[in-house]
Amino acid sequence: MKITKTHLEGVLIVEPAVHGDHRGWFMETYSATKFKEQGIDMEFVQDNQSYSATKGTLRGLHYQLNPKAQTKLIRCTRGAIYDVAVDIRAGSPTYGEWFGIELTAENKKQLLIPKGFAHGFMTLIEDVEVQYKCDELYAPECDGGILWNDPAIGVKWPIDVTPVLSAKDKKAPLLKDAKLNFVM
């Protein structure tokens, strides 16, 4: 397993070791022991999966407030996404900055996004499945979002389309208007 840091502290790219043979391949998609060896220690309690039919579907930018904030370990198991983390921790030197990476079924990369970050992704092709682990259970009362194209954040989404959005995501607030409780 290879772990690569990004410019956002705590946002990590995880690349599992892939063991190929004549049948195909095998990989450990998560190992508590191997994560701990790399200094990453959390207990995942919920696994999620979503399917998006259309290219240019955008889910995000989402977070759960404290005390139900979530660390997420995201991977794409069918198709391809552009996955984005945005630092929304008050007092952080990288507050409002974002990191994006292509996660595909083929490249098998994962993104670890800690608490205090908003998360979103855009599908790059049709028929996309995304799976992710969370270290806190779903808590709708703490669920929040920031507008996907907030100019103050300026995420460079890779496909120039009007994205397919949920009704909730269409009316998400700008970062400056979001009522957050994350501190560095």
Ligand SMILES: Cc1cn([C@H]2C[C@H](O)[C@@H](COP(=O)(O)OP(=O)(O)O[C@H]3O[C@@H](C)C(=O)[C@@H](O)[C@H]3O)O2)c(=O)[nH]c1=O
């Ligand atoms: C997130 C979530 C939603 N739901 C329900 C609520 C709703 O009826 C339906 C769809 O929910 P949403 O529209 O919020 O789904 P979606 O837009 O896919 O939300 C997800 O987006 C990505 C980017 C994330 O990071 C996730 O944490 C989550 O916020 O599923 C659960 O039952 N459990 C959950 O953990």
